[in-house]
Amino acid sequence: MENRKYLLNCWYGLGWATEIDDGQLLSRKILGRNLIAFRDAEGRPAALRDRCPHRMAPLSRGVLRDGVVQCQYHGLCFDGAGRCVENPLGPLPERARVESFAVVERDKMLWIWPGDAALADPDQIPDYSFQNHDGVDGDWVVFGYTHVEADYQLETDNLLDLSHTEFLHAGSFGGRGFIQNGEFQLRDFGNEIHSNWWMPDIPFIDPKTRTPTGKRLDHFLDMRWNAPSNMRLHVSFLPQGVHADRKDTKRDDLPGQFSAHIITPEDDGSCHYFWSANKPTGAGPFVGGLDKDAGLALFKLAFEVEDKPMIEAVEANMESDFWGEEPVILPNDAGGIRARRRLAKLIRDEQAAAGGKEAQADKQRLAQPAE
Amino acid sequence: MENRKYLLNCWYGLGWATEIDDGQLLSRKILGRNLIAFRDAEGRPAALRDRCPHRMAPLSRGVLRDGVVQCQYHGLCFDGAGRCVENPLGPLPERARVESFAVVERDKMLWIWPGDAALADPDQIPDYSFQNHDGVDGDWVVFGYTHVEADYQLETDNLLDLSHTEFLHAGSFGGRGFIQNGEFQLRDFGNEIHSNWWMPDIPFIDPKTRTPTGKRLDHFLDMRWNAPSNMRLHVSFLPQGVHADRKDTKRDDLPGQFSAHIITPEDDGSCHYFWSANKPTGAGPFVGGLDKDAGLALFKLAFEVEDKPMIEAVEANMESDFWGEEPVILPNDAGGIRARRRLAKLIRDEQAAAGGKEAQADKQRLAQPAE
């Protein structure tokens, strides 16, 4: 892909693995490009540009048969690597090849590397292994998808500043006055940034009746961001005081609920939001109170009814790019701002490296004897 | 506001005063900017840019409480002057201020001055005092609003050339052949222009049956334009001959019907049309024939069903700006053309003055000793 606005040598969520089961041909635009995804003859996920090289027909209008896509316009057939493997009307055309991308299936998600496939390193895919436990040992996982008409970084901003929970999610997660008394914790691990809240000794409010139970809890929200825009949240309510020593350490092993927030740019001003959440464990308002259906409904309410219209309204309200708007920066913006700056640097570095390679190629070409 | 296409130091209609009664938060785009209007803690009308300075959330998605608007994204609160008066999550942010505008409530209308508030002079608001008589002494006034997908000056053109009444309003006001025999009168008072028709000795046609009654009337249409685009029409039917001496003088004191035609640009190619009309007095087709409901229905028919589609079709039909279309100018275009030229000059003068101030500021800056 040529688009220089986006980081290319990194993993983006392309879709849920189930979207290409049962011989389905998935059509999705990411980073401004129309793609298709499907399982090849060996069942491996494949991603191609959604464009037949003959007359530009979308291959997503084609037919998938035994892991091979046939263009419905004049019948050319392509495999998972984008090679033309059949021409019903004559010899195989030499140049007929569809652009293909590195795709990996992991933790129920299809991950795509839009840049140089030779650099695609599956070890860089962030961990979402909690997603593998749906139906295992009484656990459940809910999966969802929300299309958002806003720049993907506005979704990241939203997720890295959970203080909005109190106001925007007054009808779902928030409105109970916890976060105002919390401590914000920023942890920077380079391409991974944690934007956490530690809220000890809060009243245990019954989530159904919204009345205090008289008990006290320790509460935290740990949001992990991996470049470019893949997040995982760990929400926990613990018996008060028992885990007080975990205030400043990694808390992944503590009970709670994980949720995925995987954001992929669709195009300028729109993005895909893949989300999931598992069954909560531990203490507090979650446990026992939330079955799978209720969990799914709660997340849908929060992301589609509460977040989405606000984020889209912000997008519509912007007259220039983010910095051109001269936003007032508050202390709890630290995570979002850090992530924006990190990503901007990664994109700059990638472009500089690409420019360097091009310059080197030019130099080599000039060094050749003239023909 | 920075937009140099519009006259800024002048009054525009922002909305009917009733639109912000009962704690309502009015959201409206004018001159290309999204604004909100509301009553502050003292009940005074206020207008702010519809954009939280934190993360650009529209304040129109917020909550108005006791004259203070709370942003629904992360909870910052702003008063009618745009000052941040509360931050639930920490200290008041220094730079958090929303752009505010001078607003005056007069004659049931909210008037906004988008330019330099120090220059805002309420005495320049044109008189629409007839609008204050709804329900007074048996009078009534109807109020309406029509959104038009056309440049605001095309609405002005429409109103300043009432010869279109005969054709476009054949189903409401026109189609009776009066205006063809009228005398067009242009009166130029600078930023106020009158585009009038004097039609003496016309047959008194019954408006319901559309048949002549045998009686004769004197008729006039007096349209007053105030820059940039605020109009008032005075329509009168008088007993024939009684007021013949008023052909060439101001006729505001004569019986008839006043109507308001207040046009405010929304954005390129769209505008707001605020209109009203009072109960007719005097002689002729109006009197006795038109109750309040019928009056409202007639104006709606004329402005929404007859005018609006035609004006929007003209907008859609334009391939360049007005003068670029090289329109054929007819004698009855005199009012519209005069108003267009006047407004263009006011905008040019305002921009030249702004340019002069900027140049002076540059000069002073250069005169400072270097740091």
Next chain:
Amino acid sequence: MENRKYLLNCWYGLGWATEIDDGQLLSRKILGRNLIAFRDAEGRPAALRDRCPHRMAPLSRGVLRDGVVQCQYHGLCFDGAGRCVENPLGPLPERARVESFAVVERDKMLWIWPGDAALADPDQIPDYSFQNHDGVDGDWVVFGYTHVEADYQLETDNLLDLSHTEFLHAGSFGGRGFIQNGEFQLRDFGNEIHSNWWMPDIPFIDPKTRTPTGKRLDHFLDMRWNAPSNMRLHVSFLPQGVHADRKDTKRDDLPGQFSAHIITPEDDGSCHYFWSANKPTGAGPFVGGLDKDAGLALFKLAFEVEDKPMIEAVEANMESDFWGEEPVILPNDAGGIRARRRLAKLIRDEQAAAGGKEAQADKQRLAQPAE
């Protein structure tokens, strides 16, 4: 018309002649310009720009009376030549003239010459005389219109490569495996190109049951293209072997079915598709099997349900112009590619000639004595 993207001195289909019968005012955009067509006082077809020269109102919102169009805004009246013939409000305005175009009615179609009317030569209109036989001697002709949101040359491409019949029209004309064994024949007559397929000795498959009858047929598809984008198809099924000598000669006289495919650009990225077809004669699957209603339904299915979405998807999938997409060219693309190149040359030549004339005019102007 000034638009230099299109060939101007040539004939385009503007509409079916029936579209202006019964005093109808036809409104249609072609080559990026809004036009109206109607019959003048003598019943002759006329085409004007859909724009009153007074205040740019669309004349299509006007009223046609006795071959004269009255603008519904302020009442100016125009004849078929675009002359202002009445002004109800004063003298005839000198400059009020609507741009008019040469129009010819032939073979049930209105043909328009958007360029220099002095060059308009009706002899250059391609023959569609089969369209005159509806209801004559037991023949029938069906007529249709399809709006396509795609560049007109993508429609031409579609029609000049009928190999797509096998795949895209599997539900209507194709899917029987004939064309894979056919011989493609390109014939180039300059501004007329034939893109033909000769398919001898194919099985006679019953079109209703889709099972072989045991008989054999000779089959051909002769597609004639005339610049810029007017096509006629001749489809024939013949008793096998009887006409074997006609493989390499013109075959217009043989039995079969003619269909019209007249494409007119509407604007960038959209076009009008006027189509018709007559009652098939001769041998094979057509004859006896297809009445008029079924014929119309079959063509609608093929052009609106099968072709249109694919061609529009190709349009939406293009990121640059046709050559910028670097399409893979297959042998059966020969007709479409030849037509694209021919049309491009005609446009270039026309523009060069126009440039030459302008240069000459400049020269003459410069040669005048200074005033």
